[in-house]
Amino acid sequence: MNCPKKLDTIWGIFMGRKFKYSYDFKVRCVEDVLESNRSVNSVAQENNFEKTSLRRWISFYKKHGKEGLLPRKNQKYSIDFKQHVLQTIESKSLSLRDACVEFNIPNMCVIIQWQKNCKGQGILGLKEKPKGRPKSMNFKRAKKKTSKPLTR
Incomplete structure (x- = not known):
């Protein structure tokens, strides 16, 4: 079209x-x-x-x-970097836009998420979380009952 x-x-x-x-x-x-x-x-x-x-x-x-x-897509940041960004925002009273420019972060939403996670969980909230769905079932094969050969 x-x-x-x-x-x-x-x-x-x-x-x-x-x-x-x-x-x-x-x-x-x-x-x-x-x-x-x-x-x-x-x-x-x-x-x-x-x-x-x-x-x-x-x-x-x-x-x-x-x-x-x-x-820049799906860039991963270290916990130290995230903490440094959040401390700089607080100490220098930077806006989110200014912080993005200062630290070359493509989107303000990234920093907002870091702030939420840090506020709710502390430093552990800044830790990288696994992506995707968790495995729903752990398959374990049934073990044979005995190792003896079958007889009639």
Whole structure:
């Protein structure tokens, strides 16, 4: 189905899909704002996405360069790193957005989850939990009753 870009965006929102943007697209949009002196609003409207995403990309780009725009998926963080992030947020009164930029964490929800877990369970709440469904049954084969041969 060939839909115009605007209709594609509306259909995607309606269907509940998340849109992913390529690394090259992010770099081009950020450089449009920073080097071509275009406004965040105009670049976002021209490319049919939210200006808050572009602002976040610009923050990551300023702090970490082009590497800050690379896609990161399912990254695992150590307990020490998580604890350091949470302590820095408290001591420096950082917002979640600023903490994400500072520590190169792609999403604020990650930090929110760490805060919830730490508040409820302490340091043990920051420990990595196993993913997926637990095994529901432990199968043990029935042992033979005797090792003697069968007779008639």
